[in-house]
Amino acid sequence: MRRLLLATALLALPPLAARADSVKSPELSSTQCGVGTDYDVLVDGGGIWLRRHDATPREIVFHDGQLSIDGHMQAVSDADAQRLRVLEAGVRQLMPAVTGIANESVGISFDVLDVVYGSLTGKFDSRKVRVLRRDAERFVASTIGRGRWEQDLFGEGFDQRVQDAAESLKGSIARGVLWTMLTGGEERIEKRTEKIEAELEPKIEARARALEQHAQSLCTQVLALDRIQSALEFRYDGQPLRMMRVSGDDAPAPVAKELAPDNGITLP
Numbered sequence: 022m023r024r025l026l027l028a029t030a031l032l033a034l035p036p037l038a039a040r041a042d043s044v045k046s047p048e049l050s051s052t053q054c055g056v057g058t059d060y061d062v063l064v065d066g067g068g069i070w071l072r073r074h075d076a077t078p079r080e081i082v083f084h085d086g087q088l089s090i091d092g093h094m095q096a097v098s099d100a101d102a103q104r105l106r107v108l109e110a111g112v113r114q115l116m117p118a119v120t121g122i123a124n125e126s127v128g129i130s131f132d133v134l135d136v137v138y139g140s141l142t143g144k145f146d147s148r149k150v151r152v153l154r155r156d157a158e159r160f161v162a163s164t165i166g167r168g169r170w171e172q173d174l175f176g177e178g179f180d181q182r183v184q185d186a187a188e189s190l191k192g193s194i195a196r197g198v199l200w201t202m203l204t205g206g207e208e209r210i211e212k213r214t215e216k217i218e219a220e221l222e223p224k225i226e227a228r229a230r231a232l233e234q235h236a237q238s239l240c241t242q243v244l245a246l247d248r249i250q251s252a253l254e255f256r257y258d259g260q261p262l263r264m265m266r267v268s269g270d271d272a273p274a275p276v277a278k279e280l281a282p283d284n285g286i287t288l289p
Contacts, residue, residue, distance in 0.1 A: 056243050058265050062112070064168030069112050071264055078257060081264060083109060090257060097255050104249050111246045115239065120166045122236050127157045129228050131186075133221070138190055140217045153186040 060071035060081070068084025082089040086102030089095065097105065131154040139145030160182065164171070247265050255262055 056240075056247050056265050056267055059172075060264065061172055062168075062170040064113055064116050069109050081262070085109070088255065095255065101253050101255050104253055107249055108246055111242060111249075115242060115246075116165065116168050116170075118239055118242075119170075120161065122232065122239075123161045123165055124158065125228075125232050125235075127154065127161060129225060129232065131157065133225060134187055134190065136217055136221050149190060153189065157182060157186065 058071070059076065060073050063070040063072070068082050068087075071081040073079060078090045080089075080091050083105045086097070086106050087094065088097050088101075088105060131150060134153070135146065135150045138147055138150055243265075247267060250263070250265055251261070253262055
C-alpha cells in the first residue's frame, strides 16, 4: 500500500519530477541565467518588440539597426546600429531554442503523467492524457512558438498548467484504484507500480539533466547579448537603455564579440 500512495503522490510533484529530491525542472522564465527583463517580448518580421504597462519606456522596437521608443524613431550611431542588428539576430536565435526547451519540458512532464496514470488505472497511452498533452503543446506553439513571450504565461504559470493537468486526472485515478481494490487487484497494482517506478526514474532523471544542461547552455548567449546592450551609446532621458538587467552579482560576464553585418552572432 505504501508504494501505491507514493505513486499517487507523483501527481502533485513539479513537472519533470519523478522524485522531488532528485529531479528538478529548469526554470522556464526570463531570469534563467541571472539576466531578466521587465518586458513582454514579441519577435516578428517587423523586428523585436518589447512592451510593458507599468513603467516607461512602454514600448521599444528595434529592427535592422533602427530603434523606436514609444512610437518615435530614435537617432543612433552607426556603431549602435550594428549592435542593434546583433541583438536582433541573437534574440531571433534564442526564441526557437527556448521553444525547444518548452516542448521537451511538456514531453517529459506528460510522459511521467502517462506512466503514473497507466500504472494506477491500467490504461497506458490514455486518451485523457493525450488530450491534456496536446493542449500543452498547442499552448507552447501558439505563444513562444510564434515568437511571443509574456511574463504572465511562463515561469510559475507554465508549471502550473502541468500541475492543473495532473489535478484533472485525480478523479479518474481514484475511481480506477478504488475499483481495483474492490476486485482484489491491489497487489497487482503495487507490483506494477514498483516495476514502473524502477524503470521510469533513471530515464526521467537523465532527460531532465539533459534539458537542464540545454537551458544552461543558452546562458552564454543571453549574457553575451546583455554585454552588447551595455555597450550601446544611445541614452534615453540621459540614462542607458536597459532592455535586460543582470539580477545577480555572481553572474558571469562574457565579452560579446560584435560582428560584421551578416546578422550572425559569435559567442565567447
